[in-house]
Amino acid sequence: MGLDLTVVPPFAGLILQGALWTIAITASAGVLSFFGGIGFAICALYAPAIIRYPIKAFAWLFMTTPLLLQLFLIYFGLVQIGIDIPAFFAGMIGLGLHFAVYNSDIIQTGILAIDKGQHEAGRTLGLSRGQTLRKIVIPQAVRDVVPPIGNNMIALLKDSALVSVIGVVELVHASQLAISETFRPFEFYLAAAACYYVVNLLLEFTLHRIERRIALTR
């Protein structure tokens, strides 16, 4: 059959729309995973045992099973017990929680690495433990872990492809729609791959900018 890239342009609108949904779900799941990661990290380090252990168990579940399975469980499984979440939100929650668990690990390490003198300086000024954590320790820890968190965001972008299987019409699913009309999988998957590559470059560029901006404040 050979390759014929001219089949792609007529579907450019569909593919671009898919790309926008890919960006939308990556961004929203990214925000969720970032703040969720901070929340989990604080709970895992400082919450009373009754909260800490369930959180740790939950994290362990997420780290030892495939994301695809987690998405299936949230989207198809929860319906069985009466929880029906629209595909986009199921995907966002699945991706967001999955990466929140990984971010939490990184942020915990970051918090523990903050010098004891920073805690002491805060407490000496009269700040409470909570205020010291919130205003002094956590902002620094988050800055310190920007590079590994950034890597997770890049992984999240690529893993967002998985939400196509629960019916979100992002890049992969949009390509599949085009393929079902043209029977040209190679060209359209290649087009989708190219879109991912470009979005990935933009994301890497943005992360690099952020890293440079905070370099001064570390």
Next chain:
Amino acid sequence: MTDAKPFVEIRQARKCYGDLEVLKNISLKVNKGQIIAIIGPSGSGKSTLLRAINDLDPLTDGEVWLEDTQVNKKLPHKQYENHINKVRQNIGMVFQHFNLFPHLSVRENITLAPKMLKGISDAEADRLAEEQLEHVGLSDRIDYYPSQLSGGQKQRVAIARALAMQPKVMLFDEATSALDPELVEEVNLVMKRLAEEHMTMIIVTHEMAFAESVADRILFMDGGVVVEEGPPEQLFRAPKHERTKEFLAKHLRANALAPA
């Protein structure tokens, strides 16, 4: 002056780490406006004593008083936290390694605690920061970040940060030990100015000359006890105790060897 009510008082302080007793029954009275310098070899317990004053290193036994308030009051956890946070607002502390907040600008370092704890407005906070920085001679560095400052400048900002809370007493924990020799003087000058303004100060230091020039009273500590105390001219020129003499002699010799 002699029978004035003490401003800061430590009563029979004991501190143990397991079997190791690092403070052995130390008592100390500091009057308002007085400047105390604590000297002694490393491991003598001088930093531990200083850090007990704001309960950063809680005592095993004994009491710490600031005016009419017991600093290390035994209270249930929640109440203790409230109590100590209030007390610490009155006790400024300067650390050996500055402990500036690297993610905040100089201005924000100074205004963070006053804004959060005293609820002052942004405009007031800005004025406070400018005022304190002028005091330490760093007005032009207000929007810098700590990573852009020299060690001496960092320490001067740290002093400004502590002063911004308008503390009743200032604690200095080897404030110049981590500095390059040429940067020590600028920090000493700031501390001298504070002394002239009659700030109550307790200074742990390795610098005998500075201690002599600024302090009203010197404490020599060794092995967790105060071996000898007195006015600087007496303690440095005519020490009574054998251990004091030894320590000062060693120190003089080390200084003689050090490059000028």
Next chain:
Amino acid sequence: MQRVAPFFLEAAWVTLELAVLSTLLGLTLGAIAASAKLYGNVVFRSIATVYVSVIRGTPCLIQLFILYFGGPQIGINLDPFSAGVIGLGINIGAYMTETIRGAIIAVDSGQMEAARTLGLSKFQAVRKVILPQAARLMVRPLGVNINAQIKATALVSAISVVDLTYTAQRYIGSTYKPFEMFILAGVLYMVIITLTGMIVSWLNKRVAIQ
């Protein structure tokens, strides 16, 4: 549950096979690309750089789709399992390239100089001095990669390899119990991952002692 259990166990075996084979392929590709990047000429270096950049810049799922669904268009006809192993292997190979390269770079450059002053050739120095030290640094990150790889194998269910995830989906059709099926699959993944994790940390301890 009892009726489907044997099928799930069989599928778990497929998942394990996929993980092991694709990891071996990935290690080989990673070693080749890492050497190309570090010691190759401009051509090899460029090829390796493009390989790593493209594979790491696009989702694994798309790579599998291009290989399995797009392959026949350019004359590559693979059965699902082979496509799964090759696709996953090519994908993880790009990540392993960076792991291996990082470990080699982390070995002090003084080591290379010392070996060269003794009269060893560059190749001998790499083989006898650099690699043995780098290998130890690689165990932990490779362990992380393998853990990720086991989870990544779930993707091949989308190209109809009968692995754990595919099996779970298939039996949902006949049992109408998605929750139970997914949890059963999840538990088996956990067992596989926990066991591999134990093997890796055991390995890690062994190389650390030496």
